[in-house]
Amino acid sequence: MTLLTRLFLPVLALVAAFGLSAPASAQPKTGEWTNSFTLQGEAKYGPDYTHFDYVNVDAPKGGTVRMGDLGGFDTFNPILPKGEVANGLGLVYETLMIPSQDEVNTYYGLLASELKIAADYGAVTFRIDPKAKWQDGEPVTPEDVVWSFNKLIEVNPDRAQYYANITKAEVTAPGEVTFTFNQTDNLELPLILGQLLVLPQHWWEGTGANGKARNIAESTLEIPMGSGPYRLASFDAGRTTTYERNPDYWGNEQPTRVGQNNFDTYKIEYFLDLTVMFEAFKGDQFDWWSENQARRWATAYDFPAVKDGRVIKELFPQDYNDSGVMVGFVMNLRRDKFADVRVREALNYAFDFEELSNTLFYGQYERIDSFFFGLPFRSKGLPEGEELSVLETVKDQVPPEVFTAQYTNPVSGDPQKLRANLRTALGLFTEAGYTLQGNQLIGPDGQPFTFEILLNGPTIEPVAQNLVTNLAQIGVTATIRTVDSPQFINRARSFDYDMIYSGWTQSFSPGNEQRFFFGSSTAEAQGAQNYAGIADPAVDALIDQLIAADDRETQEAVTKALDRVLLAKHFVIPSYTLRTTRAARWDRFSHPDPLPEFSSGFPSLWWWDAEKAAKTGGAAQ
Secondary structure, eight states, X not given: OOGGGOSSOOTHHHHTOOOOOOOGGGOOOOSSOBSEEESSSSOSSOTXXXXXXXXXXXXXXXXXXXXXXXXXXXXXXXXXXXXXXXXXXXXXXXXXEEEOXXXXXXXXXXXXXXXXXXXXXXXXXXXXXXXXXXXXXXBOOHHHHHHHHHHHHHHOHHHHHHTTTEEEEEEEETTEEEEEESOSSOXXXXXXXXXXXXXXXXXXXXXXXXXXXXXXXXXXXSOOOOSSSEEEEEXXXXXXXXXXXXXXXXXXXXXXXXXXXXXXXXXXXXXXXXXHHHHHHHTTSSSEEEEOOHHHHHHSOOXXXXXXXXXEEEEEGGGGTTOEEEEEEEEOXXXXXXXXXXXXXXXXXXXXXXXXXXXXXXXXOEEOOOTTBTSTTOOOSSOOHHHHHHHHTXXXXXXXXXXXXXXXXXXXXXXXXXXXXXXXXXXXXXXXXXXXXXXXXXXXXXXXXXXEEXXXXXXXXXXXHHHHHHXXXXXXXXXXXXXXXXXXXXXXXXXXXXXXXXXXXXXXXXXXXXXXXXXXGGTTOTTSSOTTOOOOHHHHHHHHHHHTOOSHHHHHHHHHHHHHHHHHTTOEEXXXXXXXXXXXXESOEEXXXXXXXXXXXXXXXXXXXXXXXXXXXXXOO
8 A cells, every 4th residue: 555545544644734825815813712613715614603504413432443554653753853653642632723524624613612713814822611521530731731832843854844834833822822923924823733633642751551751752562542532442563453432522512523433442453465455345354445456356256245235335435526646656766867857757658547547447537647637737738828927937947748739648558659659758768868879768877777666565566567567668677665564664764766656646736735746845855755866946946835825816826836847857657546436335324414515424424223233244343
């Protein structure tokens, strides 16, 4: 699995959620207390709402849900940029605000009951809900929030970069915490602070069960204490975690929590091999399988439990309704071999998506041709209007084809087309100073052109092999190295690879997070998601314009321009995507109908269905 396809991301992903720049027509309210923050007009739920519309307020509590995950874990510290954090810690820890699943870019108070944005957007104040309690009964305080923020940027360099525009966090009144910014044109900052994970200062500064002082800067396998609806009840290091619902949870009647967190027990089983993991699902060792392989989805669900209806296959498009994606083979520009844009472009001509679609993908996927694929502001056609004006500001720093041609991927699918594409690739290498000597492509430095593709598990191996095989025909030696999840994560964080299969998820309102993905300031920041090592003045200039965009039209124009420039510089060999979740489940659960527009909601909105479970059998409540 890639980092993008883990069933449940580590809780740190909550902190790293995407920053969002707001259009002027939907600027958040300032100077008054509000229970919500939205970048899309008016929030749906007012201050007196009691629950989200999409939940079942009468959902029964009980039963067990068992999830599977690939890899392992070696820490319960959710903020360190090293190690592999146990999944499910988002059940234990909470954030200041939480998104609704039937709105875009709209958050409601959780630990913070309200927020107030300064009139000049230079600060935001959160009022902590006086009902919020840690699991030991102590109140959640603004001091906890300040401490959590300060420790996060102290021990995690990429988070320090992410929060670079926040100059101070301080308690400004009883029950209130204020964050001050170094700019007033970045409307996303209140939102990304609402996503801040809050940790208990008194617990982390206390003494552990071993008699030693705890240290937030160190890894730990001590069972954590948070404010969330579940406690970590037990674990087997690297193998299983078991969370139990806290009946005394402070937020049981909190509007963002009503009708959710319905299972008494939440268990995660870890596996080191994807094939073994699927067999375990078939053997009823866990309940939900999110399919990431077209061949398996098309051919491997003929086992008895599917045939007799105990296992259900279903597609969930909701999970992709509010996001876009770029995923593919990302070149590491920190390696000199990828410095020439002609070399990077040439490599794409060797990727035969159409052949893979015919032989491996069963026609289930689309080829990606945008860094914002699936969103309405992906670039298309030729630039015009405001987008053209934006591109003119970086005209001397971008390839001329940005203005004259729409980006398209090479098309193969048969031997004749592939040969033509490989001739084009070889021509680009020749322009870059390479010569074909025998069966090796030799660079200007006299060395063969070789590189290694780093993969997280075996799923993408056949796809990578397509690229490797085709490149060999023009003298390029590419090899594949498949590693386990912990090693992949560590090497990705330290940029220890030539090429990596990974990508980026994009929101409906791109903004501050683009620096974290593509900005020069993160090119050498280990742990950042600037996997390609992009340090490009045109990209930086466009990101700055995007963050400062003061209306929706400008935001969309700059996003399209950024997309067009990123594509023209060929940092990635785009691969493919499926804009729906393929899921199989043991039929023991029910869910609200309809599901929310922007999420399948499993397992948070679902519940144990005793009648179905009795028919399915096999799993104990």
